[in-house]
Amino acid sequence: xxxxxxxxxxxxxxxxxxxxxxxxxxxxxxxxxxxxxxxxxxxxxxxxxxxxxxxxxxxxxxxxxxxxxxxxxxxxxxxxxxxxxxxxxxxxxxxxxxxxxxxxxxxxxxxxxxxxxxxxxxxxxxxxxxxxxxxxxxxxxxxxxxxxxxxxxxxxxxxxxxx
Numbered sequence: 001x002x003x004x005x006x007x008x009x010x011x012x013x014x015x016x017x018x019x020x021x022x023x024x025x026x027x028x029x030x031x032x033x034x035x036x037x038x039x040x041x042x043x044x045x046x047x048x049x050x051x052x053x054x055x056x057x058x059x060x061x062x063x064x065x066x067x068x069x070x071x072x073x074x075x076x077x078x079x080x081x082x083x084x085x086x087x088x089x090x091x092x093x094x095x096x097x098x099x100x101x102x103x104x105x106x107x108x109x110x111x112x113x114x115x116x117x118x119x120x121x122x123x124x125x126x127x128x129x130x131x132x133x134x135x136x137x138x139x140x141x142x143x144x145x146x147x148x149x150x151x152x153x154x155x156x157x158x159x160x161x162x163x
Contacts, residue, residue: 025119040155053074060089062122089124096158099126
C-alpha cells in the first residue's frame with residue numbers, strides 16, 4: 001500500500017475559524033517577500049497569487065490591490081488590468097504545467113461561495129483529463145503532486161520569461 005502525505009494541510013485543518021475582519025489580500029502584497037506571500041506576478045492594478053489551499057495543483061488567484069467586493073466596484077482601468085491578469089495567469093499555467101483545461105470563475109458574496117467576500121478574487125484552476133477521481137469525490141482529499149514552494153518557483157520562472 002502506498003501512503004499519501006499532505007503535511008501542509010494540517011495548518012488549514014487545525015486553524016481556528018478566521019475572524020470576519022481579516023484582510024489577507026490587502027496584507028499579502030505589502031510584503032516584499034513574494035515567495036513567502038506566494039505572489040507570482042505584480043501588475044499595475046492587480047496581482048496574481050497562488051492559492052494557499054488549492055483545489056488543484058497550480059491554482060491561481062487574480063486580485064485587484066484595492067479591496068472591493070464586486071466586479072461592478074472596479075474602475076474601468078482595474079477591469080482591464082483584471083482581465084489582462086486573468087489571461088496572463090492562464091497563459092502562465094499553460095506554459096508551466098500544460099493542463100488540459102481550466103475552471104475560471106468568481107464567487108461573489110458569502111452565499112456565492114466567496115471565502116473572503118470583501119475582496120474580489122478570480123480563481124484560475126488548471127484541470128487535467130481524469131483529475132476528478134475517487135480522492136476528492138469519496139475521500140474529500142486533493143492530491144497535489146508538488147509542494148506550494150516548488151510550484152511557486154516553477155511558475156515564477158515561467159512568469160519572468162513571459163514578461
